[in-house]
Amino acid sequence: MRTILALNAKGGCGKSTIATNLAAYYASEEQAKVVLEDFDPQGSSSEWLAARPDDRPLIQSIRAWTEPARAPRTTDYVIMDAPAALHGSELTALVRRAETILIPVLPSPIDMRAAAHFIQELLLQGRVSRKQTRVAVIANRVRENTLVYQDLERFLQRLKIPFVATLRDTQNYIRAAERGVSVFELAPSLVYTDLEQWQPLLKWLRSKRSLPSP
Ligand SMILES: Nc1ncnc2c1ncn2[C@@H]1O[C@H](COP(=O)(O)OP(=O)(O)OP(=O)(O)O)[C@@H](O)[C@H]1O
Numbered sequence: 001m002r003t004i005l006a007l008n009a010k011g012g013c014g015k016s017t018i019a020t021n022l023a024a025y026y027a028s029e030e031q032a033k034v035v036l037e038d039f040d041p042q043g044s045s046s047e048w049l050a051a052r053p054d055d056r057p058l059i060q061s062i063r064a065w066t067e068p069a070r071a072p073r074t075t076d077y078v079i080m081d082a083p084a085a086l087h088g089s090e091l092t093a094l095v096r097r098a099e100t101i102l103i104p105v106l107p108s109p110i111d112m113r114a115a116a117h118f119i120q121e122l123l124l125q126g127r128v129s130r131k132q133t134r135v136a137v138i139a140n141r142v143r144e145n146t147l148v149y150q151d152l153e154r155f156l157q158r159l160k161i162p163f164v165a166t167l168r169d170t171q172n173y174i175r176a177a178e179r180g181v182s183v184f185e186l187a188p189s190l191v192y193t194d195l196e197q198w199q200p201l202l203k204w205l206r207s208k209r210s211l212p213s214p
């Protein structure tokens, strides 16, 4: 059972977007058994699942903030969506559940500063320092050729953790979210660039570097 957590204490950076799109990627492109565990009482990813059309590949929903987060043994992928403002013992408890953590960061000075503090806290987690949980960052909602994106790129490259993807700012994520689908399930002509941008992330997630070291 592969366990992947979208995490960042900063609100609105794209945790639910990454979690829902990744869940739908594995369900639709790999025909895998996927459970989406929503740890956020805001319920963004469970509501996304509730809006998912019946003819789309099934993703099982667990509202982990109110029910036990126990995925069936036969599950291939558990994708977890974390709430914002997660610190201390609650952070430790969630980190313990994940082999891999994905941290989306927005191109904004406030988000970069918040991410720097959060990543510092995360690197102090025993599981992360022992490489039992692997961490990567993703630049999200990027508008290329903007100065602030160049700042973000520089910031992410300087971190001690891998920088595995850059996702552009596009209505495609909003359109998909509305309908309970992912960018992988929209018309290919519309999402060509987005699918390309997910490839390095998906490749990293397939590699040993994203898994606990033996
Ligand atoms: N790459 C993107 N392009 C355009 N819009 C995006 C992108 N990523 C996220 N969004 C939008 O930004 C908003 C915040 O994203 P999302 O809900 O995924 O963040 P979050 O980190 O889960 O927020 P919260 O901390 O509130 O749980 C949403 O409206 C989402 O549709």
Ligand SMILES: [Mg+2]
Pocket: 015, 016, 017, 040, 044, 045, 081, 082, 083
């Ligand atoms: Mg969210």
